[in-house]
Amino acid sequence: MKTISMIGALIVTLALISYSIAVFGERKKRHITKSILSFLTIGIILDITATICMIIGSTNSPFTIHGLLGYSALTLMLIDTIVIWKFYKSHGFKFEVPMGLHKYTLIAYSWWVIAYITGSLLVMIK
Template sequence: MNTLLTVGIIIVNLALIAYTTAFITFTQKKRAVNKALIPLSIGVALDICATSLMILGSSHSFLSTHGLIGYSSLVAMVVDCILLWKFRIKYNSKGSIPQPLHWYTRIAYIWWICAYIAGILAVLGR
């Protein structure tokens, strides 16, 4: 495995930690607090970096099944991050996250976990 892929894998694991921290905090607090928004934002940045490194380091087509799942889950997390920051700016973390946004956060996180698992399976399958 080349260096870019190895670094990408390390970074995507850090994104997993950041996303999970944010998800657990949002689930417990049900508010857009900095304790959740900051790890979510860091997770998005790490995920973008990891995805870029894995594309550059891979000898396979970037339009693989895992790639498409990964890109769509990254887009879902970026959208989630934007929506939660907009909610935070509008309500200053005083209001509870509306149920539709809370569900979107759950779905985006679960979809990202599916992409993460698909990546593991893709590596094991080689």
């Protein structure tokens, strides 16, 4: 495995940790907090960085099934982060997050974790 790919793998694991803290924090508190916004935003930055590293380090086309799964998962998490930021901008920290947004966050996060696990399994198989 190329060094840039190993760096990408480390960074994507940090994104997993950051996303997990944000998603479970939101589910527990039912409100948006500064830490939830911070961890989601950090997760997106880490995820984009990891994706770039893995594209650079890969000898395969970036348009594999796993690649498309990963890009779609990143897109879902980006949409979730934008929607949560919009909710915060319009409602602040005082209002409970709507159930629909909670469900979307869980679906996006679950899809992202599936992409993470499939990537890990593909590396172990090689």
